[in-house]
Amino acid sequence: MKIGFIGLGNMGAPMASNLAAAGHDVTGFDTVTKAPEGIASAASAAEAASGQDVVITMLPNGGILRTVADEVIPAMGPGAVLLDCSTVDVDSARAVAEQAEAAGLLAADAPVSGGIGGASAGTLTFMVGGSEAAFSKLSPLFDIMGQKAVHCGPSGNGQAAKICNNMILGVTMIATCEAFALADKLGLDRQKMFDVVSTSSGYSWSMNAYCPAPGVGPQSPADNNYQPGFAAELMLKDLRLSQQAAEAVDADTPLGSDATRLYSQFVEDEDGRGKDFSAMLPRFEKRHRS
Numbered sequence: 001m002k003i004g005f006i007g008l009g010n011m012g013a014p015m016a017s018n019l020a021a022a023g024h025d026v027t028g029f030d031t032v033t034k035a036p037e038g039i040a041s042a043a044s045a046a047e048a049a050s051g052q053d054v055v056i057t058m059l060p061n062g063g064i065l066r067t068v069a070d071e072v073i074p075a076m077g078p079g080a081v082l083l084d085c086s087t088v089d090v091d092s093a094r095a096v097a098e099q100a101e102a103a104g105l106l107a108a109d110a111p112v113s114g115g116i117g118g119a120s121a122g123t124l125t126f127m128v129g130g131s132e133a134a135f136s137k138l139s140p141l142f143d144i145m146g147q148k149a150v151h152c153g154p155s156g157n158g159q160a161a162k163i164c165n166n167m168i169l170g171v172t173m174i175a176t177c178e179a180f181a182l183a184d185k186l187g188l189d190r191q192k193m194f195d196v197v198s199t200s201s202g203y204s205w206s207m208n209a210y211c212p213a214p215g216v217g218p219q220s221p222a223d224n225n226y227q228p229g230f231a232a233e234l235m236l237k238d239l240r241l242s243q244q245a246a247e248a249v250d251a252d253t254p255l256g257s258d259a260t261r262l263y264s265q266f267v268e269d270e271d272g273r274g275k276d277f278s279a280m281l282p283r284f285e286k287r288h289r290s
């Protein structure tokens, strides 16, 4: 396929490289970074989008996505697909898809999980919102860039799945960290705590696969001085999106709201920026009941 790729950052560059390595003809554009080897470089987003079968965006937020969409949609030919893989608010995802479809294009939102490692290895998971036609046209590309793609329903549902998943992740990570800090104060050895919880009803991905206690459980960012991994500020971004969406549809999310407040305090006032999101454990360790 002829593919335009807009947003060649930490995630976009390796995703574009994997598509090119699989034999697709990829032209890239980024306002800051240079196109990686094997990717032709365009002078603008519109130029990167013109005459392509598929245009992929991997951008920081919904505002930027809307600006880029205004530029690329008029440059794309009928029947082409606009695929946004960024994590953005549900409203922006739905607005951009509507705009693309009104212009005779197919559209899908497909945020990812798997991080930079998954982007490089081609093992991302895609959560896809959009029509059946868009999903089936894009499936071969999801197979190259990822290991799994779930069609979650119409436009915006990929973003909905992503923020609901990450709201659970933020809440369970906080619960796991506060429980470890409580166990410490109760004199319960961390390894024993892991042995019990990881095989009991308190188990979760945060405990079993990404244990926030160094030296306990499988290798995780905790074993590397909390270098990310998944940075606390990216977790905060996703939690804020979850609360923006909850407000828009009048959903009661008390724990999502508390998790957002805690990660915001951690990132903005407590030196959490640049640390893995599991560094909530050393944060709780230092604190007292107030």
Ligand code: NAD
Pocket: 006, 007, 008, 009, 010, 011, 012, 029, 030, 031, 032, 033, 045, 058, 059, 060, 061, 064, 067, 068, 085, 086, 087, 088, 112, 113, 114, 115, 116, 230, 234, 237
């Ligand atoms: P990044 O900041 O490294 O990359 C974004 C790129 O977009 C940058 O290179 C920037 O120059 C470019 N850009 C900004 N405005 C532009 C414009 N108008 N036109 C063209 N290019 C423009 O971010 P990233 O880590 O690659 O993340 C991209 C998206 O993926 C985000 O929405 C993020 O939330 C999501 N995501 C990131 C991770 C992760 O681990 N990094 C994991 C899952 C999802």
